[in-house]
Amino acid sequence: MNPEMNQRLEALLETVQRPARYTGGEVNAVKKDWAGRTTFCFAFPDTYEVAMSHLGMKVLYEAVNREDDLLCERAMMPWVDMMAGLKEQGIPLFSLESHRPLRDFDAVGFTLQYEMSYTNILAMLDLGGIPLEGRQRPPEAPFVIAGGPCAFNPEPLAPIIDAFLLGDGETATLEMLRVIGQGRAAGLSREDILVNLAGVPGVYVPSLYEASYHEDGSLAAFTPLMPQAPLPIRKRLELDLDAAAFPQRTPLPFSEAVHDRIVLEIMRGCTRGCRFCQAGMLYRPVRERSPEKLLELAKGLFEATGYEEMSLSSLSTGDYSQLLGLIGSLNACFMDQRVSLSLPSLRIDNQLQEALVDTARVKKSGLTLAPEAGSQRLRDVINKGVTEEDLLRSVTEAFEQGWSSVKLYFMIGLPTETDEDLLGIADLARKVVACYYALPKEKRARGLKVVVSASTFVPKPFTPFQWAAQDSLDDIRRKQALLREALKIRGVTFNWHDPQTSFLEACFARGDRRLAKVLLRAYALGCLLDGWSEHFNYQAWLQAFRDTGLDPALYANRVRGKGELLPWELADIGVTRAFLWREHERALAGQVTPDCRLGCEGCGLRRFDGVCLP
Amino acid sequence: MKMLVVYEKMGPHRFIGHLDLQRAMQRALRRAGLPVRYSQGFNPHLLLSFAAPLSVGVQGAREVMELPLAREMEEQAFLDRLNAALPEGLKALAARALEEETPPAMARLQAARYTLKPEEGLEALGQALPGFLAQASIPFEKRGKAGVRQADLRPLIHDLQLHGGALHALLALSEQGSARPDQLLASLCEYAGIPRPRCLITRTALLDKRLLPLEQP
CATH class of the missing domain: 3.30.750.200 (Transcription Regulator spoIIAA)
Structure with a gap:
């Protein structure tokens, strides 16, 4: 950003709500020299307060910045007052660290946490000076990549995102950035770099595939356009969480985040098998971090942040095999520093009482x-x-x-x-x-x-x-x-x-690549910040469906047949279709399936990599 | 004993709100591993008080906070350890060990010095200054919790000069009455008959009734 533009930005900051969320310069923020490095902007498609609560961003920020040849900066969705000001002043959306526009980076990566954040992705690309659709991007434009839970059905964003990562990102993100950086250094074309990205395990490059549809609107076929495009795409897995990257120096927000505390991911995956729960299927198998490793991480995080609160994160904290020991050692270690421990989403059917007694010593939520x-x-x-x-x-x-x-x-x-x-x-x-x-x-x-x-x-x-x-x-x-x-x-x-928001969420959760037209149209009609009820405009969304000739009910309210090809079946998450169908039938019959720690239920993970619990 | 800390809040840090600043300072003290004290009770909090909150957008060159310590500590050692935990633009400039009985900085505070650097209109403001100060009263509308009420700015302006391309003001700042620098600018511009220019404001000193800095009790 040149000094003159910086002046205009300063003046703008004096007029917007909570300006501290746009200034950067937080404790533990990392500002690296751009020369000779592959540059990555982690773009969070929601506001600073939401973004700075997100563990995944902190994990990847530190994992990338630990590498000498790479750098990672951050950008978030500006609030409406800031967005209008940026447009009016001709200031492109910039990263918090170096104040560079998004278009200057080698790669811009979005995390897909929630379907209703998709219009924010379009707004951020637009403000950042990046064409909305992959095919419109010039050779020097950043590669727009994405990951996170919603990337497991990437199709509604197929024309917009250049490459998706399915699964754990700690290692795969580094591999993707190096393919991009080395490709650019070698002078490869954008198309060749995309083909190389498709060679990274877990990566889906939508432009290398083609979809066709039956007359009733259901998917007829999904085909790779070249032998280098794998099908299905197997998700990436970090098998040893003690060895996986975990942040030690998380940027400390000045403007308070929604969750502003130390977060320890104690376990990934869940064995319960709740049939509505996508995370429970996506993140199998269960992997635990050891209590020794967690204590070491917690000490490091406290020294780097001074946080007064700590929480344990997992899909089912009560199932962590050494929970009581962990709580005991954390409490003992942090008693003097007055760090309180809060335990969210604790399952109600095990060990609750002992855990309650222990947490009550520090804080009562x-x-x-x-x-x-x-x-x-x-x-x-x-x-x-x-x-x-x-x-x-x-x-x-x-x-x-x-x-x-x-x-x-x-x-x-x-x-x-x-x-x-x-x-x-x-x-x-x-x-x-x-x-x-x-x-x-x-x-x-x-x-x-x-x-x-x-x-x-x-x-x-x-x-x-x-x-x-x-x-x-x-x-x-x-x-x-x-x-x-x-x-x-x-x-x-x-x-x-x-339920209007849930209805649209249902459309996009199970949408195909034709829905991208609806998304682009909705954005053109002014839809953004749809997750914020004061900005959600349902009528505009319906208009976008009408304008593109697609019926939302086809996506949300239709029962799919057993034989129907589903748009997201391009991904292999380990759990098989046969297992899901069996669970579907058992559900309708009201039959329960026990926790798979009590005996293998044959979900498919053992076939996948032999990685499941013994 | 307690420690009085003089710190700066400059550059982009002027956009940090007071509550956010309190939290940032508490966390810095914790990171630094300094012998802080906590309140009693179920949700103990770190004992730390600020002489006067600063409005969002205004810089502070010599702000003041105080905290009781759990054990004696050298001023310089305290300063060094705290600064190792603070980012640029939010550094501690001095630490002063005080007796526990010294009245709180907040209670001793009587006035503050400000510099105001308007982007334009300096000449018009300079010409208006003598007449502005010669007024017996300068009424303005004060917005508070109880709604809008009429107040007089004149007795709260102890000194106001223009030199070196900036306005230099000494304004009352105490429980008995305070003048805000942005209000001063607004009233002066109104008197001069010019629109209010964009203006960077910096609070440069917090003073007691002797008009000496709070760190010299």
């Missing part, structure tokens, strides 16, 4: 439980192996330990759901309230607060419900109304959201 469905029948359908008895026992124990605030998470619109299942949610809430009042007054903390949240179910790729239809908007609204009435209970608050 609310208790969050996720029964997901209101009746045992429906919990069996979704394979959420939790009983009412487990739940009420956990809640009672928490109340006895001095908690008075409980959050209960449910989904509505699950396959086979009836009104009886829904009313089961109210029934459960009432029983939780009763557990509180069953304790003698002097034994319970004051101010009972039970918050029931019900989100709208979105069927996701690579789950046993990938063939299922999402409920129509009318059905969901009727069910929400039913619950609003049923949950008028003293001490209980009911949270719900209009």
Whole structure:
């Protein structure tokens, strides 16, 4: 950025909300010399506060910056006031570290955490001076790459992203950047570099494939255009988490992040097999970090940040094999420094009480439980192996330990759901309230607060419900109304959201590459920051579907047949289609499948790499 | 004992809000491993107080914070360790060990010096200055928690001069009354009949009733 533009930026910063999120210069931010290095901008398609809460960005930022031949900087989605100011002043979207426009980097990488952030990707490319579609990009434009959970169905972004990484990124990102850097140094064409990227295990380059469709709109065929384009693309795996890169010097946000604390990833993957859960299928097999390694990482992170809070991250923290030992050693180590430990999304069916006793020594936060469905029948359908008895026992124990605030998470619109299942949610809430009042007054903390949240179910790729239809908007609204009435209970608050966002999420979660047209059209119509309810414009989205001649119901509300080719089946995640179909049928029959640690259920991971638990 | 720390908040750090600054300083003290003290209770917090919050966008050249220490420490050693944990533009400039009984910096604070560098209109402001200061009162609308009320700026301006391409102001800053430098600029521009220019403001000193810096109790 030249001095004159810098002046205009300074003046702009004086006028926008929370300017500190655009200035960079945080403690632990890394500013490397650009000469002779392959340059990578990690672009987070949401605001600074959300981005700086994201562990994956911190992992890759440090993994790339540790390498002498590479550098990584950061860019985030500016808020609307800043976006308007940048446009008005002719300032391109720039990185926080060197204040260079996105278009100057060798590669720009987006993390795909949530379908409703896709328009932000377009906005950031646009503001950063990069053509929106891959085929429009000149030779010197950055390679636009992407990863994260939504990359497992990359197709709706196929014309926009040059190369996707499916799976763990710690090592693969470095390999991708070197293919780009070495290709550019050798003077290879953009097309040749893309072909070389397709040779990196786990990488999908959409321009090297072609899709065709049946008359009913379903996918007919998906074909590589050259022998160098693999099919299927096997996901990348970091097998040894103790050896995998983990950040030690995370940039410390000045403007507070949503989650502003030390985050320790204790485990990747989950053996529970909940049938709605995409992460549970995508991130198999289960891999743990050792308690010794975690303690070492925690000490390093504290010394580099001074954080006052620490949390453990995984899909199912209660299943970490040495949880109590880990909590004990973390508490002992950080007692003097007053670092409190919070345990989110703890499963309610194991070891809860001991863990509660230990955390209570440091900090008392609310208790969050996720029964997901209101009746045992429906919990069996979704394979959420939790009983009412487990739940009420956990809640009672928490109340006895001095908690008075409980959050209960449910989904509505699950396959086979009836009104009886829904009313089961109210029934459960009432029983939780009763557990509180069953304790003698002097034994319970004051101010009972039970918050029931019900989100709208979105069927996701690579789950046993990938063939299922999402409920129509009318059905969901009727069910929400039913619950609003049923949950008028003293001490209980009911949270719900209009299902329009979930409907679009369902379209893009299981979309094909034709949906990119809808996305580009929606952006042209002004859609962005769709994850922020004050900016979500449903009518514009419907307009975008109409303008491109595609029917959203085809994607969201249609039951897929057993034989149908699904757009995301270009990826091999390890779990087989045969296993998912078997789980689908067992779900509809209301049959549960046990945790696979109790015995192999044959999901396909053993075939994949022989990497699964013995 | 307690330690009084003089620090700067310059450059892009002028955009950090007060709560964010408090948190950043607490974390820096923790990273530095200094013998800080914590409050009692279930959610203990690090004991640290600031002489006066600074508005977002205003630089601070010699800001002041104080913290009680769990054990005695040399001023220079404290300063060196803290600075090792602070980024450029947010460095500690001096540390002064004080008796626990010394009244808090916040209570001793009476006034502050500011420099204001308007991008344009300096000549017009210079011409208006004598007449502006000769006014018996300078009414302005003060926005507070209780809504908008009329207040008088004149008695809160102890000194105001223009030299070296900048305005230099000595303004009241205490619980009894404070003048904001941006309000001063607004009133002066209104009096001069010019639109308010873009202006970089720096608070250069925090003073007690003797008009001596707070670090000299």
